[in-house]
Amino acid sequence: MNFFTEARSLLKVNIRDYGMYIALFVIMLTFSIMTDGLFMSSRNISNLLDATGYIAVLAVGMTLVIVIRHIDLSVGFAAGFMGAIAAIMLSQMGMPFYLTIPIILVLGIVIGMFNGVLVASIGIPSFVSSLAAMLIFRGALLQVTEKTGTIIVKDDNFNAIGNGYLPAIAQIGGLNLLALIIGAITILFFIYSEASKRRQKIKYKFEVVSNQIFVVKMLFVSAIIAYVTWILAGYNGFSWTVVITLAVVIIYHFLTTRTVLGRHIYAVGSNPEAAHLSGINVKKITYIVFGSMGMLSALSGILYTSRLQSATTTAGTLFELDAIAAAYVGGVSAAGGVGKVTGSIIGALVMASLSSGMNLLGVGISYQYMIRGGVLALAVIFDVMTRKKRG
Numbered sequence: 001m002n003f004f005t006e007a008r009s010l011l012k013v014n015i016r017d018y019g020m021y022i023a024l025f026v027i028m029l030t031f032s033i034m035t036d037g038l039f040m041s042s043r044n045i046s047n048l049l050d051a052t053g054y055i056a057v058l059a060v061g062m063t064l065v066i067v068i069r070h071i072d073l074s075v076g077f078a079a080g081f082m083g084a085i086a087a088i089m090l091s092q093m094g095m096p097f098y099l100t101i102p103i104i105l106v107l108g109i110v111i112g113m114f115n116g117v118l119v120a121s122i123g124i125p126s127f128v129s130s131l132a133a134m135l136i137f138r139g140a141l142l143q144v145t146e147k148t149g150t151i152i153v154k155d156d157n158f159n160a161i162g163n164g165y166l167p168a169i170a171q172i173g174g175l176n177l178l179a180l181i182i183g184a185i186t187i188l189f190f191i192y193s194e195a196s197k198r199r200q201k202i203k204y205k206f207e208v209v210s211n212q213i214f215v216v217k218m219l220f221v222s223a224i225i226a227y228v229t230w231i232l233a234g235y236n237g238f239s240w241t242v243v244i245t246l247a248v249v250i251i252y253h254f255l256t257t258r259t260v261l262g263r264h265i266y267a268v269g270s271n272p273e274a275a276h277l278s279g280i281n282v283k284k285i286t287y288i289v290f291g292s293m294g295m296l297s298a299l300s301g302i303l304y305t306s307r308l309q310s311a312t313t314t315a316g317t318l319f320e321l322d323a324i325a326a327a328y329v330g331g332v333s334a335a336g337g338v339g340k341v342t343g344s345i346i347g348a349l350v351m352a353s354l355s356s357g358m359n360l361l362g363v364g365i366s367y368q369y370m371i372r373g374g375v376l377a378l379a380v381i382f383d384v385m386t387r388k389k390r391g
Helices: 003-012 015-033 044-067 075-091 097-120 126-145 155-162 177-203 211-234 240-258 262-272 273-278 281-306 319-330 339-361 366-389
Strands: 150-152 308-310
Touching: 003 262, 015 281, 015 339, 044 075, 044 211, 044 240, 044 262, 044 281, 044 319, 044 339, 075 097, 075 126, 075 150, 075 281, 075 308, 075 319, 126 150, 150 281, 155 240, 177 211, 240 262, 240 281, 240 339, 262 281, 262 308, 273 281, 281 308, 281 319, 319 339, 319 366, 339 366
Parallel strands: none
Antiparallel strands: 150 308
16 A cells, blocks of 8 residues: 555544544635735734633533533533632632632532532433533622622732743744743654554554654644744743643543543443443543533633633633534534544634634624534534444
8 A cells, every 4th residue: 555545545534533633724724825924923823822722621621521422511601600709719808829729620620520410310411400500600600790790800920821921941033942942842742652652552463554654644743833833932932821721631631542531431422331331430430521521611710810810790601612612623423432632622723713814804703603603513514424424
């Protein structure tokens, strides 16, 4: 099998995984051409990544919820409510940020676990329980913000999470040195991780791609990482939002691909009855996934509140729909059991890139909603069609 035949065959078999990367590349290239390069400017890409952060974090948690065949509609207003609680603790109670953040994250876990109990132990459909929770958090957010409408946060350390950047060690030719170092380390880690995974597959006699395809993949991904790093280094480097989002993705990618817990989550999503018969505690997995979703909702609320440097009555509006859209566009199957956290991040970037590009082109907000809805519909149609072909 020659290089091009193998590449075509690989793309066809893994179209669900590779399709979103191709879509993101096409979207970015199209908008870059249509805006005369403004879309790919350092400032715009930096702002795009920062604006994606709080939705990307939610999309990671939503991926696992959908994988186990559930949904969580409460995450948006839960994020808004917990962001408002963080603002109250910082501004009105005078609590330091290093205590506020862990308290809010623990509160998120408790809230998420409560949802998990309603779904797993009582048997309420997740759509209904999370819809009820969404209304409760919406009311709670209005309650805590009704006096002032907006709670201003003046804690510089907290606000730096959403607006600050990693400090620059030095500037080389106008580029942030620390950003370049982080990019180089990321490329080396990626190559090492992929090479290690390939060695393990060969050791246990699993099928692997040819050396040519493997090298091309390494070069292509490394080039993308290097290019994004170069763009960010030309502005202010890596923001704290991007660093936190990357940390969440790395941790959850490891948990879902390299641990027993991850295998159990996908087993429950593929077939809950078979998973139960094989000895997996389905209720426990449901608690963990919803608890994780609650914690990530809290983190999303922290990122959003720190970015705005305030908590508002409208915080969290439509966050849940953006997170669900990002998960589906990123390749999560509506039937459960299929989906990757890395794919959901790409899905979040696809949706954010569409919004950013259309804003730069002056497209009306009404058309933006229709176009984003169309993209989501196409993603689900694509999922259904690929499952039919495999079936």
